[in-house]
Amino acid sequence: MPFYNLSKAELKSHQRKHRRGRIINQKEVYCIQCYPTDSIPADNIPDGFEKFWLWISIQYTAKQYTGATVAAFKVLKTEFFITTQLNTLVGITTKILQSIKFRQMNTSLLELSFYLHKLFELTNGFKSLPTNTQVTNAYQIFHNIPVSNNNANMNEGQMRDLMKLVWGADPTDTNNPRNVGNLLENTLNNNTNAITTALQNNLTAINALTTANQNRTTSKVVDVPFFYGHDDEDPYEWCQLFEAAFAANGWPDNRKIALAAGFLKEAARDWYEEDRGNINQWHIDANANNFDTRFINYFATAARRNQWTRELQNIKQGDNESVENYS
Template identity: 30%
Template sequence: MANEAQIRRIMENAMGLAPNALDNALGAGQTLADRIQTAGMGGIVGMPTFSGKEDEDINDWIRQFEIAFTVSGRPEGNVGGGVCRQNKANVAITCLRGVALQWYNEEKEKVAANLVNWCDHNEDRNLKRRLIDRFTRNDVQRRKMLELTRIKQRTNESVEEYTRRFRSILRVATRGHALDDLYQVNYFIQGLDAMLGYHVRRNNPTNLNDAVNEAKREEEAKDELLMKTTGLDMKRVGQEKNMEEILKEETNEYKGMNPIAKELQKKKLKVRNGMS
């Protein structure tokens, strides 16, 4: 049975930590488990995970992982003249989940010596390159491109939320193949609420950022107009219920009332929604 010192060495190797990193004296009330959690500025805690789902971008994950690894202060474990990083590959493996982890296990069963380094070399031993090759698939990109051409802003979905969905799909659909600004703008506008899209297109934005900013301005103007004409706080309406439901309730509430009663009811509605 392994003693405490041997357990420390095993944990250091598994986590990609420097030798003897877990040997310092424990603080008052601190356990070895606590030390493992905090070793290397957080250890594995905080490392981004990758599951291999279609809406995940392998290149985005690699960038996030490499930043987190650098911040953790771990030694990279140079192999072959300092080009490949063995420790970085070991830590990356602990971040794999779902389909990605299944793929890794299947590949290791085929050839145990593969997927042990982290570099840009195009070879079977290089985990980074093989992950990019495996999870940058043409069929996925085609499906995402089709999704991009059909995306629609949902009921009560803000421009910001819609933009977040649009950019997520765009990243996967265009991995390694930049899409011309003209098409990005067209797909974005075509998916907007019809009235918003009309106003944004009329201003002829030249790139996606301009189109997004224009859509947000139009959304703010529309909300301000509706608030002035209906007395409703549109941000609260978006959080609580569909605008169509609000207007229907308001219409039914006034049905059959004489003009004076209607005006009194409108004032009550304004007070209820925090209007003076």
């Protein structure tokens, strides 16, 4: 599976709801449709995120992130240098990793969460890419391998001091976990509400940005002709013109039908007002409640099709008309 702690059945079920246009009651951090990235302004992407993404995409074959990834990384940037609560930081790094799609997952969530936490600290929030030495040291710490220092192995006291520095816990204290794996696991199991609250605040902000982006004043680079429903109008051609303008203008998908209806006049507008209850989307193959399907079926009557066929058959190339223009 390309996501941590997510089954194929869960992923397919969620994606199926989007495809069928169902209401999504529970947004998921891994879903780019729930948390789109293209609605996040550039100035709202935290410093260091690009270098973090470059590192994890190369080192761990990360393939795709969502708006929730950016939000969680922003929370980590805010919390990392002001909190001493390890469980809070591990919870945030876990959220980041669970929102990322990987090509392959050869490293456990627990281990990768540790590397993200440690390298975040060493690079001061990914202001620079992790060096080979930093990556090697993080690996050695996690696997309890003595870290070399000037070609000499650390002694027991140096290792204990290092563990205190990294985790704020003494690994020799019998009241605390004695290895990194157990320590990380305990922090995950004792996650605090602070993570959820902070992350939710950022996701709420992203949702607000997405809504504002979708409801913004519609820009218009390419114009769309009005359609009146006259006999000399071609509904096929009008749909093609609208599709081209829709793409060129970058209009939001959730307003496609409403925007199309805005260019209907007179008889065409009457048709829409009467038939709008039967229209659920612009187009899904083999679906009877498409806007374009019902629009074309209504205005491309048999008589009009016959008329267009006769007109096509009677077209002749003009004396001074090029083959290209005639075609």
